[in-house]
Amino acid sequence: MNKSSRPVSPAGHEGGTPPPFALTEFLERCMGNVEIATLLLGKFEKQLTTDVVAIQECLAARDTEQIARTAHALKGAAGAVAAATLLDLASEIESLSRSGQLDAIAGELSSLTSEVARCLDYLPAARAGLAAKAAGESTDPGTPQ
Numbered sequence: 001m002n003k004s005s006r007p008v009s010p011a012g013h014e015g016g017t018p019p020p021f022a023l024t025e026f027l028e029r030c031m032g033n034v035e036i037a038t039l040l041l042g043k044f045e046k047q048l049t050t051d052v053v054a055i056q057e058c059l060a061a062r063d064t065e066q067i068a069r070t071a072h073a074l075k076g077a078a079g080a081v082a083a084a085t086l087l088d089l090a091s092e093i094e095s096l097s098r099s100g101q102l103d104a105i106a107g108e109l110s111s112l113t114s115e116v117a118r119c120l121d122y123l124p125a126a127r128a129g130l131a132a133k134a135a136g137e138s139t140d141p142g143t144p145q
Contacts, residue, residue: 020118021083023129029080034134038127040080045123047077048116055093055112059105067097067105086115 030037051074058066071094078087089112096104 019126020085020115020122021078021081021126023082023126025082026080027130027133029082034130037130041123041126041130044077044081045120047074048119051077052113052116055105056109059102059109062102064097064100064102064105068094071097083115083119086112086119089115 026040027034027037030040051070054070055067055074058064058070071090075087075090075094078084078090089108093105093108093112096108
């Protein structure tokens with residue numbers, strides 16, 4: 001395995017639970033450019049917070065059309081950073097909103113909020129993993145040797 005294809009698993013990540021997004025896959029989507037990946041993580045962080053609040057507000061206003069739009073945007077952001085669970089949850093909320101199932105959306109919202117919190121909590125470790133990759137570390141800081 002060459003150095004550029006090694007898994008990037010940030011230091012400080014708990015061993016038993018998989019991270020909320022696949023950092024190696026995300027970095028590959030950025031063509032290995034750590035600077036772009038870091039910039040996108042910042043945008044992702046802002047969008048997570050904004051979109052969850054928007055979905056909550058739209059749910060209270062019973063605006064399924066706007067919930068669908070916001071969930072679709074969140075799904076795209078999750079896909080960009082390889083956050084599979086978040087992508088699945090956003091996709092489910094988008095689908096539910098398109099069929100007008102407000103009660104089901106309310107039920108999924110706690111899972112979405114929890115996954116967003118997990119992503120936000122993971123960002124410092126992800127940034128550290130990207131910084132290590134940029135510094136050219138030859139070992140994966142999150143993998144036991």
